[in-house]
Amino acid sequence: MSEKNHRVSRRQFLNYTLTGVGGFMAAGMLMPMVRFAIDPVLKAGADQDMVAVCDESELTTEPQRFDFKIDQVDAWYESEEPRSAWIFKSENGDVIALSPVCKHLGCTVNWASDEANPNRFFCPCHYGLYEKNGDNVPNTPPLAPLDVYEHKVEDGKVYLGSAKPKGEA
Numbered sequence: 087m088s089e090k091n092h093r094v095s096r097r098q099f100l101n102y103t104l105t106g107v108g109g110f111m112a113a114g115m116l117m118p119m120v121r122f123a124i125d126p127v128l129k130a131g132a133d134q135d136m137v138a139v140c141d142e143s144e145l146t147t148e149p150q151r152f153d154f155k156i157d158q159v160d161a162w163y164e165s166e167e168p169r170s171a172w173i174f175k176s177e178n179g180d181v182i183a184l185s186p187v188c189k190h191l192g193c194t195v196n197w198a199s200d201e202a203n204p205n206r207f208f209c210p211c212h213y214g215l216y217e218k219n220g221d222n223v224p225n226t227p228p229l230a231p232l233d234v235y236e237h238k239v240e241d242g243k244v245y246l247g248s249a250k251p252k253g254e255a
């Protein structure tokens with residue numbers, strides 16, 4: 087091959103250089119815009135902020151249902167979502183807050199609503215049962231204990247955070 091075939095003309099050189107520099111500058115301008123647009127999607131799911139739900143003085147050893155609202159952010163969409171918890175005190179005075187969402191198919195469980203099981207949580211959808219501490223009763227549909235809310239007691243108020251599988255809250 088002759089050396090002439092390998093030579094780059096001035097026009098080709100300018101084309102390559104301008105394309106390269108132009109592409110680099112375009113990427114530099116577009117990257118922040120793309121990142122801004124998809125940033126909420128990339129963020130890891132944050133734990134729920136603690137919300138004041140009731141006064142500690144209201145609690146007894148009998149589970150009571152408390153309804154409350156949380157601020158929820160799904161990517162760009164912010165909303166107020168209703169939540170509920172069964173809250174009571176254990177025999178040694180610890181506050182226990184259980185999620186009412188059945189671990190079978192997500193129906194809402196109630197305390198002592200089944201006459202045959204007066205001291206258990208009952209799910210009417212498929213006759214699921216849970217002990218007072220949230221443990222699922224063997225040979226009923228749910229295969230896991232009720233989720234447990236993270237909680238704290240401050241200035242006489244009970245605050246709840248995220249509901250997590252028992253043992254992780």
Ligand code: FES
Pocket residue numbers: 188189190191192193209210211212213214215227228
């Ligand atoms: S959804 Fe609760 S037992 Fe099926």
